[in-house]
Amino acid sequence: MDQNLPARVAEEIVAWDFVFPNDANPYGSMFGGKLLAIMDTTAAIAAIRFAGKTVSTAAVEAVEFVHPVVVGDRLKTTAKVVWVGRSSMMVRVDVYVDLGTSFKRCTHAHFAMVAFDQHRRPTPVPGLLRETAEDEKAFKLAASIREQAIKRAKDEKAQS
Template identity: 40%
Template sequence: MNAADTTVPPTEVRMAEIVFPNHTNHMGTLFGGQALAWMDKAAFLAAARYSRRTVVTARSDQVDFKLPIRVGQMVETIGRVVRVGRSSMHVEVELVTEDLLSGARQLCTKGTFVMIALDAEGHPTGVPVLPLPRD
């Protein structure tokens, strides 16, 4: 079986960004709003990729800013569909920094977003059942 033949929808997306000065506050750390925008984008992509539907953000649950993200760091944004309802998908999103010279990685921010799948008329519509993890 090749990748195009898979019947299990992908549940994860990964994006990489570099933090530039225009992304930061006066302390040289990433604006919270910028972090949330990257996280919402990853949640959108993960949910749309999983459901193969148009999706919208219904809610962002607790977002924990654990460590500051600084100018010059690479940020990997990882979104994973972790639970589904009839039309909703809970997407866990992490921001992980990586020092490009040393390779050191740290989890800096984590949160959950609830995305809703929509049909062509903009009404909530069903999504596939989340497959059980394989052993």
Template identity: 40%
Template sequence: MTQLIFPEDANIHGTMFGGKVMEYMDKTAAISSMRHARIPVVTASTDSIDFIGPIRVGDAIEIVSFVTWTHNSSMEVYVKVQSENVYSGEKTTVVTAFFTFVGLDPSGKPTRVPPVMPETDEEKSLHASAPSRYEQRRQRKRDRQNNA
């Protein structure tokens, strides 16, 4: 997804609202997970949303995502946002995150999703480190259930 950032997308500092960036990231990640599994999906969690730098009014942003790993019905999706000064061409990675989606069957219940076959070095690296992130998410969920 590519978007040009206008004043209505920005806060009083002239930088893009974080929530607006997150909306675009969630949509892009949803498309990646639906394309991977070829079934309906829902967002289960987001984690490690790291805002590395500002996105300014007049910049273009490019949001790229791909499924890094799957486990039964869930898919981990890596999302990266790059900001581009359209006049100089300078690009900077400004936000990264991991989203988790769950594949749904026709009745809306979780269903099995296909495994990931990583190809690039980046995909292979993220695939190899995904089980650790999965366990951290599971522990976080258990902790929240215990504290509820």
């Protein structure tokens, strides 16, 4: 985070999609890659809205598919910046199947996004204001996931 940029509260972005037959395998289950593409787009919008800058996905962490998604489902995707570094952000993304009277979470992940300037160099982002206990919990979880990812990358580099 840049001390010269005012800290801000992250807004939650919501996107809606239908699952069409071309989004699924022959058995009617949605392709995981298609679902990740929807999640990535929503994460990017949340990061752009927060940072006010161009962003790119650096990594996808802790993806969990917990409930099947099938042709005909209506999907609600939410994304919110939950952790901020100097030029990077962690965006929590959740996908829910709309059951009509309720929602069932089917997938969630954390996306590491990096903000860029006009020359495609990493650039500082604002600090993140955490207003609620839920915001603080999300921040701590994202920080832990980021630390684990950094450790894993160091371990993999040491093995090569």
